[in-house]
Amino acid sequence: MPDAAVYQGHAAVRAGILVTGTEVLTGIISDRNGPWLSEQLAGLGVDVLGVLVVGDRPDDLRSGLAYFAAQGVSLIVTSGGLGPTADDLTAEIVAGFCGRSLELDAGLEGRIAEIVSRLRVRFPGVDPEALREANRKQALVPVGASVLEPVGTAPGLVVPPGDGAVGPTVMVLPGPPGELKPMWDSAQSVSAFRSAIAGAPELRREMIRLFGIPEAEISVTLRAAAEAGIDLSALEITTCLRRGEIEVSTRFAPAAAGSYDALRQFILSRHADVAFAPDGETVDQLVAEALVADGSSVAVAESCTGGLLGARLTERAGSSAYFVGGAVVYSDEAKTSQVGVPAALISSHGAVSGEVALALAFGVRERFGASFGVGVTGIAGPGGGTAEKPVGLVWFAVSSSDGRSLVRSVKMPGGRAAVRERSTTVAMHLLLRVLRGEGDAPA
Numbered sequence: 001m002p003d004a005a006v007y008q009g010h011a012a013v014r015a016g017i018l019v020t021g022t023e024v025l026t027g028i029i030s031d032r033n034g035p036w037l038s039e040q041l042a043g044l045g046v047d048v049l050g051v052l053v054v055g056d057r058p059d060d061l062r063s064g065l066a067y068f069a070a071q072g073v074s075l076i077v078t079s080g081g082l083g084p085t086a087d088d089l090t091a092e093i094v095a096g097f098c099g100r101s102l103e104l105d106a107g108l109e110g111r112i113a114e115i116v117s118r119l120r121v122r123f124p125g126v127d128p129e130a131l132r133e134a135n136r137k138q139a140l141v142p143v144g145a146s147v148l149e150p151v152g153t154a155p156g157l158v159v160p161p162g163d164g165a166v167g168p169t170v171m172v173l174p175g176p177p178g179e180l181k182p183m184w185d186s187a188q189s190v191s192a193f194r195s196a197i198a199g200a201p202e203l204r205r206e207m208i209r210l211f212g213i214p215e216a217e218i219s220v221t222l223r224a225a226a227e228a229g230i231d232l233s234a235l236e237i238t239t240c241l242r243r244g245e246i247e248v249s250t251r252f253a254p255a256a257a258g259s260y261d262a263l264r265q266f267i268l269s270r271h272a273d274v275a276f277a278p279d280g281e282t283v284d285q286l287v288a289e290a291l292v293a294d295g296s297s298v299a300v301a302e303s304c305t306g307g308l309l310g311a312r313l314t315e316r317a318g319s320s321a322y323f324v325g326g327a328v329v330y331s332d333e334a335k336t337s338q339v340g341v342p343a344a345l346i347s348s349h350g351a352v353s354g355e356v357a358l359a360l361a362f363g364v365r366e367r368f369g370a371s372f373g374v375g376v377t378g379i380a381g382p383g384g385g386t387a388e389k390p391v392g393l394v395w396f397a398v399s400s401s402d403g404r405s406l407v408r409s410v411k412m413p414g415g416r417a418a419v420r421e422r423s424t425t426v427a428m429h430l431l432l433r434v435l436r437g438e439g440d441a442p443a
């Protein structure tokens with residue numbers, strides 16, 4: 001593996017990400033911005049030193065900025081602390097850190113006031129004077145900084161070090177992801193930002209997704225690739241277990257494309273049966289594309305997943321083209337009345353069984369007139385398990401209108417939430433396999 005700061009002889013441009021907010025630090029809100037920003041920076045060839053979360057305390061924010069500066073980063077990206085309240089101090093602290101004073105941007109104040117005036121209709125009792133003061137606070141900008149126009153009410157900033165000073169440029173972004181992401185896009189054209197990441201090497205990022213093998217198996221494969229003479233020294237390879245799938249992500253300079261191609265071929269030949277996405281597509285994407293390509297439709301009958309599979313199938317825009325509906329059939333009575341599972345079948349085999357899973361898939365497909373039906377039934381826990389049917393046992397079935405079917409069971413690890421989420425992944429993969437032509441023909 002290469003030194004994380006060097007690619008093909010080029011020193012990497014490094015950045016730090018500083019997330020502010022006591023609500024994030026204490027776990028009330030999960031940080032979604034740090035990982036997203038890290039991914040965006042990596043796409044620009046910038047090496048991220050780390051993501052640091054601090055509370056809404058001036059000294060902690062200053063310490064975070066100083067820490068990254070001491071590591072020699074060229075860019076610090078902050079998230080949060082740009083609101084109108086007294087504890088929103090990021091702009092003020094960053095100005096001092098960069099050696100710049102604050103000044104009122106009258107034009108920006110007017111634009112913020114116009115945005116807020118449209119919101120006042122929803123809150124007619126708000127004190128107008130307090131609102132003006134809040135607007136004024138958000139319009140205080142470090143001298144020499146570039147303003148990123150508000151998406152909500154808070155502007156973003158790109159603040160280079162003060163005249164004659166040496167240090168990182170600081171990009172200041174709001175906390176809400178819906179505001180941060182579009183503002184990030186507009187920041188790409190700011191000259192101070194471009195200068196901060198100048199010299200970042202051009203890097204490619206490729207991914208292979210696999211399903212059905214343990215993560216440790218990939219380590220064995222990588223060692224075998226090296227022993228087979230494939231040069232991995234110029235490749236930055238990371239593996240990650242996500243939603244029950246293995247992601248093998250590789251970052252490299254264009255000059256190392258030959259090494260990556262050799263590695264890719266080695267992985268695909270060694271794991272041909274489980275490498276479902278050689279070019280990194282998600283199973284959700286592949287399922288959607290296959291359904292659309294065939295003009296097919298799908299319906300779901302869910303017990304232990306409680307609607308999570310239907311939610312996952314409808315996450316993508318345009319899902320109405322292929323998802324016709326579903327039924328959450330938690331009780332035995334619901335399984336019988338809603339999708340037609342025979343009560344005698346449940347009595348003889350139990351609700352958690354391959355027979356009932358297939359009856360769910362067949363019944364929901366028939367009831368909704370879909371091309372494919374998916375049935376899921378299991379024991380998510382923490383209670384309800386037996387020696388014969390332990391907690392984590394889930395049965396899946398896919399039924400196709402051409403008579404093919406696929407029935408499988410999996411013993412899921414983890415707690416209730418993990419069992420339910422991973423079950424949606426297994427169901428998606430079984431559906432993809434049937435879409436690709438697999439499945440048992442009718443007897």
